[in-house]
Amino acid sequence: MQSVKQLVEEQPQAAEKQEEYLLQVSNLRTWFELKRFGLFHAGYVKALDGVSFNLKYGDTITVVGESGSGKTTLLRTILGLAQSTGGEMIFAGKKIDKRKDLSWLHRQVGFVQQDPYGALPPFMTIRQILREPMIINGVPKEEQERRVREVLEEVRLLPVDDFLNKYPHMLSGGQQQRVVIARAIVLNPKLIVADEPVSMLDASMRVEILELMRKIQEDHGMSVIYITHDLSSVRYFSEYVFIMYAAKLVEKTDVESVVKNPLHPYTQVLLNAIPDPDPDNVHRFKEVPPGEPPSLINPPTGCRFHPRCHRFIEGLCDVEEPPAFEPRPGHFVECWLYK
Amino acid sequence: MTKDSTANATATSTPDAVAANRPLLKVEDLHLYFGTSFGQVRAVEGVSFELAPGRSLAIIGESGCGKTSLTRGILRLLPQNVSKFTGRVYLNGLDVMQLSDEQFRKQIRWINMSLVPQAALNSLNPVVKVGQQVIEPLLIHDQATKEEAMERAKEVFRIVGIPEAFLDRYPFELSGGMRQRAIIAMALVANPVLIVLDEPTSALDVLTQANIMNALKKIKQDLQLTYILITHDIAISSELADEVLCMYAGQVVEHSSAYRFYREPLHPYAQKLMASVPSLREEKQPDFITGQPPSLFNPPKGCRFAERCHKRFERCDEEPPLFAVGEDLVRCWLYERS
Ligand SMILES: Nc1ncnc2c1ncn2[C@@H]1O[C@H](COP(=O)(O)OP(=O)(O)OP(=O)(O)O)[C@@H](O)[C@H]1O
Ligand SMILES: Nc1ncnc2c1ncn2[C@@H]1O[C@H](COP(=O)(O)OP(=O)(O)OP(=O)(O)O)[C@@H](O)[C@H]1O
Ligand SMILES: [Mg+2]
Ligand SMILES: [Mg+2]
Numbered sequence: 010m011q012s013v014k015q016l017v018e019e020q021p022q023a024a025e026k027q028e029e030y031l032l033q034v035s036n037l038r039t040w041f042e043l044k045r046f047g048l049f050h051a052g053y054v055k056a057l058d059g060v061s062f063n064l065k066y067g068d069t070i071t072v073v074g075e076s077g078s079g080k081t082t083l084l085r086t087i088l089g090l091a092q093s094t095g096g097e098m099i100f101a102g103k104k105i106d107k108r109k110d111l112s113w114l115h116r117q118v119g120f121v122q123q124d125p126y127g128a129l130p131p132f133m134t135i136r137q138i139l140r141e142p143m144i145i146n147g148v149p150k151e152e153q154e155r156r157v158r159e160v161l162e163e164v165r166l167l168p169v170d171d172f173l174n175k176y177p178h179m180l181s182g183g184q185q186q187r188v189v190i191a192r193a194i195v196l197n198p199k200l201i202v203a204d205e206p207v208s209m210l211d212a213s214m215r216v217e218i219l220e221l222m223r224k225i226q227e228d229h230g231m232s233v234i235y236i237t238h239d240l241s242s243v244r245y246f247s248e249y250v251f252i253m254y255a256a257k258l259v260e261k262t263d264v265e266s267v268v269k270n271p272l273h274p275y276t277q278v279l280l281n282a283i284p285d286p287d288p289d290n291v292h293r294f295k296e297v298p299p300g301e302p303p304s305l306i307n308p309p310t311g312c313r314f315h316p317r318c319h320r321f322i323e324g325l326c327d328v329e330e331p332p333a334f335e336p337r338p339g340h341f342v343e344c345w346l347y348k
Numbered sequence: 349m350t351k352d353s354t355a356n357a358t359a360t361s362t363p364d365a366v367a368a369n370r371p372l373l374k375v376e377d378l379h380l381y382f383g384t385s386f387g388q389v390r391a392v393e394g395v396s397f398e399l400a401p402g403r404s405l406a407i408i409g410e411s412g413c414g415k416t417s418l419t420r421g422i423l424r425l426l427p428q429n430v431s432k433f434t435g436r437v438y439l440n441g442l443d444v445m446q447l448s449d450e451q452f453r454k455q456i457r458w459i460n461m462s463l464v465p466q467a468a469l470n471s472l473n474p475v476v477k478v479g480q481q482v483i484e485p486l487l488i489h490d491q492a493t494k495e496e497a498m499e500r501a502k503e504v505f506r507i508v509g510i511p512e513a514f515l516d517r518y519p520f521e522l523s524g525g526m527r528q529r530a531i532i533a534m535a536l537v538a539n540p541v542l543i544v545l546d547e548p549t550s551a552l553d554v555l556t557q558a559n560i561m562n563a564l565k566k567i568k569q570d571l572q573l574t575y576i577l578i579t580h581d582i583a584i585s586s587e588l589a590d591e592v593l594c595m596y597a598g599q600v601v602e603h604s605s606a607y608r609f610y611r612e613p614l615h616p617y618a619q620k621l622m623a624s625v626p627s628l629r630e631e632k633q634p635d636f637i638t639g640q641p642p643s644l645f646n647p648p649k650g651c652r653f654a655e656r657c658h659k660r661f662e663r664c665d666e667e668p669p670l671f672a673v674g675e676d677l678v679r680c681w682l683y684e685r686s
Contacts, residue, residue, distance in 0.1 A: 074553075075553045075554075075555060075556070076523075076524055076552070076553050076556070077523075181411075181412070181640065182411055210411070211410050211411050211580035211581075212580065212581070212582060212621070212624045212625050212626075212634075213410065213620070213621065213624040213636045213637045214410075214411070214636070215624075215626075216624050216626065216634045216635065216636040217636040220636070238553040238554060239554075240554065240628060241583070241626045241627065241628045242626045243628075244626065244628060245626060245633065245634060268628055268629075278555065279554060279555065280628065282554045282555050282557070282558040283554055283583075283628055284558075284561075284583040284584060284586065284587055285583055285586075285625075285627055285628070285629060285630075286582045286583045286585070286586045286610045286622065286625055287586055287610060288586060288589075288605075288606035288607045288609070288610045288611065290586045290587045291404075291565070291586070291587065291588060291589065291590065291606065294562050294565060294566075295558040295559075295561065295562055295587075297555055297558045297559050297562065298555070301523055301525065301526075
């Protein structure tokens, strides 16, 4: 039997904290094969198509993108829940081999999944829900109860005794979401990946949950990858923002740069579309690019945003895929304008 | 379908028939309670408001405060377990609460008031073509022949900005944004005067949201519609709202013009709610409201927000009525003498 601490610290090979990065992802691809009549190859859904980034210990990254752009696939691939079809991943200095290292990886990463209302098993009490990951990972029984109380305190479901024996449906949406977070941190992971953790909640609850996650992350020096389509909350939560469009990370930089000086034309329209509460909004139409996000089966040639882009350069943007340029230190953008 | 057939449905339905200052919709002391094994849920408690023709009203408030229930009451789309349903609802002066269910269904719902329901994205029947579903409100009321109805469907598809060819597609072949437009088209198809939109964009991402809001604004301009927009997204609500009805625990706590509400709301709850809205463009730390709304089984005696209120004083142990502040209304003792 192992304690929670041992579980997490036990690491294959040397890989102690000398290196700067917790996670390094290079050129990651996840293509889902499409089969006609369940048999014949009919192409691929290229849900993740050449994604690279580095995540430092203790840092928080937010991935923002439209529905269907591949955000969930990115997280699922990092967790090994979706099979990558190319690229490489190094976690805590260790190159991840999909066949051998998945269960080790799962213990290091807490997952807060999309849709809090479906995330909790309805017939288990909060205590049972929080114990489950520890049972699976062989944490001693005495320690389980102690740890359950500890994480409930951490997510501020107080007094703890009021919640231990409740079932999920007896809790409000915000409280359920805290249970989901408690479950994600119960094994003391190094990384939390959170898929739209607050999109179902109202503004006040959103702020409360995001602040809670921020505090837990800071207290324990965890790294976080947070996925959302709500850019307006990003600023209060993370250091870095990655903008995802059609299975690619088209812009990667720190939050202030994205907000004050967005470079990619897609990021620019995205920012413009976000409303602030203003009584004059009624009298204005929003500027929105024409068209819809492309199919990931047959994405446009060249830059994937070019059919909707108002700064598109003919003969270049529609022909050649832009690589990542770095027009300012630490600000990466996949757009020919910054060649 | 022609405009005349709508006009015949009830004598009061065309916008031209509206006397200049008569409200299009008037709700008086509406109560809607649900029976459950734990007791009675008082989802809507004594809600009153008026809405002038051509205006848009946003109904906002935290999850569970009774927004959807209020519109269920207005549109009489009641679940089985209703235990109390009282009050008056006037549409163009006609007391629709006096109508039988049959009359209400024939004369009011879809034809005069229609609904884009919450979580509608998944409400389309997956095995029926979109066009067939959009014309349903016309066919169930014998408003038109199938051919006329399809013509009308083409018209409303154009209005909401969906290519005509999509009439022949199945819901799964449409993106989320297109499906939501189809549902809005369905709400428009019978030419109603009032449309209730319950969280029409909360499942959609920012660009699609902006697109749909543009479409709704355009439709409103062109067709002189009256909207009720329900949402817990305050920034989005300001895209359509001429006035705002803020609810808390089943009651109206503030009914103000958009200018008042988004700039300087009156009620302490509304102030807190505004402070919780994150802003991309301003340097401000959003705030959240500590604690939770009261139980609707057994709401507190005095002001329902008192327990969480930063401005609470002795008076708050008693339930406040709605006080007028200029043209606006607020349920808070702070405004007793204003
Ligand atoms: N197992 C799968 N098999 C085939 N296609 C898939 C699979 N999982 C996801 N996809 C497709 O990959 C694309 C990206 O999906 P993904 O769920 O990652 O998007 P997302 O950005 O998380 O969207 P949302 O904001 O709606 O959650 C979509 O077109 C989706 O239909
Ligand atoms: N059929 C029902 N039976 C019992 N309780 C119900 C029923 N419908 C709604 N309620 C309860 O009535 C209250 C108001 O619900 P309602 O759906 O009107 O809230 P809302 O303001 O629309 O919330 P949201 O923003 O989450 O949609 C809630 O406490 C809800 O649980
Ligand atoms: Mg997703
Ligand atoms: Mg609702």
